[in-house]
Amino acid sequence: MSVPLARRQLLFRKGRAVAGVAGIAAALLLVLALKAIFAGINDRLTAYIDKSGADVIVAQRGVDTMHMTQSALPEQTATAVAAVPGVAEARPILYAPAMIERGEARGIAYLVGDDSGGAPLPMATGRRARAGEIVLERTLAERLDARAGSGVRVFGRTFRVSGEVDGLASILNSVAFVRRQDLARVLESVGVVSYVLVRARPEIGGAELAARIEASVPGVTASTRAAFASSERRVVGDMTTDIVRAMILVGFVIGVAVAGLVAYSATLSQIRDYAVLRAVGLRVRGALALAVAQVGATVAAGFLLALALVWALAAILPRLTPTLVLAIRTADVALALVVAGAVALAAAAFPVLRVARIDPASVFRR
């Protein structure tokens, strides 16, 4: 028969064990939540491109992103692209960040001038924009309280809302659609387009078609949808790398401090028990394993609690703030697990150093 010493020692003071688990969970939650927020921004960042139906995106030479990017091509580029063998459809769009206002309410959106009105993106409500009309993303429409038929001001002009699309907004921006000529007029960009969205014929792959377009049409960069989206994600990834690294470091320090504190206090309060165990024959290795097992169990429980909390946040937050989407990625969970492992290893040093110095004879001295 064996005695579950580690478990009993850990649960001897339940309040301390719970506080330790909560502290480690909070530290790991810092890492997990931040990564999930950035992953959520990334997902929404490419949502328009992902759902645009384009196999290839043609831009001004050297341009392979849309977010915070400028691209200007002569309108004839769309005709030239359409003539490339393998192209089923070449749809020019104009693209500009714009302030959309209704009364005192306002919001920034990427305004897409597209004669198809954003097809094949499904409409959540209403219909696609005609001349003088605009389609808003649902969260922006709610914020502006601009339902179908309402007027909104963009670039000093009034557009009538014709419908809503869904799932394109992040905490950073929203998306809206108008007719291309409407946008060209207000931007003094008649004869210019930003991108050409290309649909490939079934017999040709995106990469092959992109290469063919670049070879046939001068002054353009053609990217497959996957490559374009990946480039977009890399922009946000690169911008946030340092912040994520800093947060991992802080999460690690707090985690080590909390776990170390819990383990060290637990060891101190049970130092006599350890001495007794040593006196009745438990080897130093066994005593150390006991201390490490407690730290490991606390950190593991903290990790699981952090995971549960971030799942809960991912479910609750979008209901409270629809643009704040948390995306939990396996790689990010693995990263938090690595941080947790490092926390456990570092924190175990505190009790280990104390337990290793225990003199079994000390139990008989008092």
Place this chain on the structure above:
Amino acid sequence: MAGGSVPVAQRQLLAEPVKLAVTLVAVAAAVALVLLLSGLRRGMGEQVTLYLDHQAPVLVAQQGARDFLSQTSVLPEALAGDIERVPGVAEATPISQEYAMLRLHERPVLALLIGFDPGKPGGPWRLASGRAPSGSSELVLDRVLASEHGLEIGSTLEYRGAQLRIVGLSRGTSGFMTPLAFAPRTTVNALSRRPGTANFIFVRPDPGGSPDALAARIDRAIPGISALTRREVAANDRRQFVDPFSGPLFAMVAIAFAVAILVIGLAVYSSTAERSREYATLKALGLGRRALFRLIGVQAAGLALGGTVLGILLALTAARAVSELAPKYLIAISAGGVAAIAASALAMALVAALVPARFLARLDPASAFRR
């Protein structure tokens, strides 16, 4: 001990130096995190308006425009002449501006590209080396961005199919996530295929003229535009850029506060629980409930204040290190922020002392004699 007093709280705190050190480090880490996050938010606000802060106090944009960074504004450049005829205007300078997704080391790197008319305001206000751009393919790049990517005067970079040669490096132009780059306005317009246009027109009032009054006058005099003060536009930019990050930052700050309270509570609770026999003895000797609570409170306050001081020093050191090692980030720790965190330390101590106080309240004095 006749006539003397025993510093029980102090002795208990110092009885286990390792535990004390770990507790202080944990509290300091949490406090430093709070200060650094709020400093980063403040720094973001300051960096967002970096370019505007160095320009003329009135800004003319396309009608409906409210900010400088987040939206498009296109005006005919000839409008600058019309604006200069408005009474009270000393000078009207058109500029073109756009986000430039540069490709450096095969990675997209974002910058804010300013197109200005050489010899006029709107260009780099401080050069670290080299000269201002004048030719059509010349560029001045932020010094920090250039050094991060091994670029120097004479280097060439490709942007939107054009080859731009770096002729100067600017100082103090590392904006939040968007360092500044400067080129002649004609170059920027050509890249955007918008000749004869400007994105904004900066207006300098006559000496002593009020920016607010001038903005209102221009707005009335010229149709199809929005004339705004720089202060107003800067506030809108800050709101657009900083507010979206406020929620997540606030959540992080809340977590850090919770961790600090937890750590202090944990440290005081565990030492209280471990010394329950000593406390029971003190109770049996007649030490009142108030004095016992004070004992707990002093320990919690000591840990909170010690950790906070250490945390403030840590945050200031980290902010300094960031400005040396990663100057593109500005962490602006304010005196108000430090004062707020110091005041919060007392609140943390109070909350953290609740659990051990409850434990002591329930402690039976007779337990001192049971073993």
